[in-house]
Amino acid sequence: MSPKKKSEYAVPKLKDFSTAALDEAVKDLLAAVVREAREVTSESDWKIFRDRWMARANGFLTQVNTLWLKAAPKDAKRDVGQRVNEAKKRVDETIAAALERMQTAASASRLDAERIDVTLPGIRRPLGSEHPVIKTMNEIVAVFRDLGYSVEEGPEIETDYYNFEALNFPPNHPARDTQDTLFIANQESKPLRDRLLLRTHTSPVQIRTMEKMKPPVRVVCPGKVHRNDAPDATHSPIFHQVEGLAVDTNITFCDLKGTLDHAMKALFGSSVKTRFYPSFFPFTEPSADVQISCIFCGGRGYRDGGPCRNCKASGWIELLGCGMVDPNVYGFVDYDPKKVSGFAFGMGVERIAILKYGVDDIQLFFNGDVRFLEQFA
Numbered sequence: 001m002s003p004k005k006k007s008e009y010a011v012p013k014l015k016d017f018s019t020a021a022l023d024e025a026v027k028d029l030l031a032a033v034v035r036e037a038r039e040v041t042s043e044s045d046w047k048i049f050r051d052r053w054m055a056r057a058n059g060f061l062t063q064v065n066t067l068w069l070k071a072a073p074k075d076a077k078r079d080v081g082q083r084v085n086e087a088k089k090r091v092d093e094t095i096a097a098a099l100e101r102m103q104t105a106a107s108a109s110r111l112d113a114e115r116i117d118v119t120l121p122g123i124r125r126p127l128g129s130e131h132p133v134i135k136t137m138n139e140i141v142a143v144f145r146d147l148g149y150s151v152e153e154g155p156e157i158e159t160d161y162y163n164f165e166a167l168n169f170p171p172n173h174p175a176r177d178t179q180d181t182l183f184i185a186n187q188e189s190k191p192l193r194d195r196l197l198l199r200t201h202t203s204p205v206q207i208r209t210m211e212k213m214k215p216p217v218r219v220v221c222p223g224k225v226h227r228n229d230a231p232d233a234t235h236s237p238i239f240h241q242v243e244g245l246a247v248d249t250n251i252t253f254c255d256l257k258g259t260l261d262h263a264m265k266a267l268f269g270s271s272v273k274t275r276f277y278p279s280f281f282p283f284t285e286p287s288a289d290v291q292i293s294c295i296f297c298g299g300r301g302y303r304d305g306g307p308c309r310n311c312k313a314s315g316w317i318e319l320l321g322c323g324m325v326d327p328n329v330y331g332f333v334d335y336d337p338k339k340v341s342g343f344a345f346g347m348g349v350e351r352i353a354i355l356k357y358g359v360d361d362i363q364l365f366f367n368g369d370v371r372f373l374e375q376f377a
């Protein structure tokens with residue numbers, strides 16, 4: 001019987017107040033309380049059980065008082081009183097013991113649930129590590145930091161002025177067509193130079209740096225850039241560049257060559273050679289593309305008995321662009337081109353990471369696949 005149901009026990013009216021009849025009634029009463037106590041399994045059970053027996057209004061003990069003690073004839077009252085008191089004491093004890101038994105069981109099961117097995121192996125949380133692109137970018141920055149360059153950063157959302165105009169791309173300059181630019185929408189009402197776009201190179205940081213700093217300037221500008229390119233194995237709409245700028249008196253193309261030759265050796269090993277090819281960028285004059293000797297075939301153009309795929313058998317890999325800062329650019333930042341000269345260079349971080357780590361698809365850097373990324377940890 002659940003304690004929630006009605007009790008099977010009822011306090012009987014006594015007709016006979018003899019010792020024997022009283023003993024019999026007390027025996028039934030105690031048997032009932034012990035039986036009900038055994039069925040208590042929770043604290044709420046126990047409260048129902050307690051109230052049934054102890055409630056002042058109509059609990060079994062109150063009924064015992066009324067039906068047995070008050071109803072007893074005068075000459076039996078003393079004896080009945082004694083037995084009733086003893087019985088009440090036993091009932092009290094039984095009810096208290098039931099609560100204790102239940103609380104002990106509950107705390108034992110709680111302890112059981114909270115048991116800690118100190119012999120189990122701990123939970124090891126894997127340590128994070130640098131993303132290969134960030135790692136490569138930091139390596140490039142470190143090479144130039146060792147040469148005395150400081151780091152400058154700029155906004156990813158740029159104005160047309162900083163991204164193009166101040167870098168000597170006038171409006172309608174054909175070089176703008178080579179950069180598939182992502183423009184921010186609904187800006188037709190603004191003058192062209194104030195319109196916002198996602199920067200297509202880190203070069204605007206050069207302008208921002210020269211605006212706030214007088215020569216000598218030696219900075220590298222690492223950061224994220226955007227082009228409207230469909231993603232494939234070699235293209236991504238987001239990639240990273242490290243741009244460099246050095247402006248001082250008497251800086252020559254020799255300084256540029258020496259600096260980049262040193263940087264490529266620091267990044268790819270001391271046996272790497274560099275060569276410079278004429279090129280064109282609006283903000284440098286003269287401009288050059290830099291090639292390094294192929295790190296896969298050692299510049300021989302062939303390996304494993306066949307032509308080298310990585311350099312298309314040429315022995316050279318094109319890696320970055322550079323040049324002497326175009327004197328027109330100094331006009332935008334209030335430098336005197338008769339007094340200062342300098343060079344600038346820019347390289348794609350993913351391109352360098354692909355070469356360093358032998359990755360064959362640029363998308364792997366952006367997919368977030370832990371199986372790929374953890375190889376660089």
Ligand SMILES: [Zn+2]
Nearest residue numbers: 294297308311
């Ligand atoms: Zn090669």
